[in-house]
Amino acid sequence: MTPLEFVREWIESLRSKEYKQGQKQLSRYFRGKDSWEHCCIGVACKVGVSKGLVNQYMNPRFLSDEMGYYMAGKEENLPPLYREAVNNASYTAMPPELSDWLGWNDIVLPIETIPEGSHELPYIESTLMRLNDGEGRSFEQIADFIERWIVPLYDPSTGEPIRTRNKLPIADEGV
Helix, strand or coil, rough: CCHHHHHHHHHHHHHHHCCCCCCCEEEEEEEECCCCEEEEEHHHHHHHHHCCCCCEEEEEEEEECCHHCCCCCHHHHHHHHHCCCCCCCCCCCHHHHHHHHHHCCCCCCCCHHCCCCCCCCCCCHHHHHHHHHHCEEECCHHHHHHHHHHHHHCCCCCCECCHHHHCHHHHHCCC
């Protein structure tokens, strides 16, 4: 699987209606509702787990080693006793091994993706957090954004990232 293939599968997952959308954490279990919510990056982590690209994306400080297996995207296997500890136990950012593999440390979005007057830098993860948490965009809208702005950052023939920080026109202008 290439990073581009991963991104396309993530878009499909966002549009699948399989995941209930949440905010401020990758994934969160709600005891009273017996349900899970995921932010758009949490859905990417779920895809990463299903493809063997990441083993765990929940915060290990809340979980024992024994729990790690259950939190590797396999909520249905989570023992009821541990569900209480899991509430609010998610990372708020993508695991570095997944973002590194996707090339997100070297890719920036076009400046047009940043709201006018914002001091935000055009990094993929922070932009997606803003769309999901700050602006409350739906998974469908975020999938559209990813298709429009992130997919073109990958070479269609190799599936690898093609746009890096040092190749941005703004960097060449010395700004």
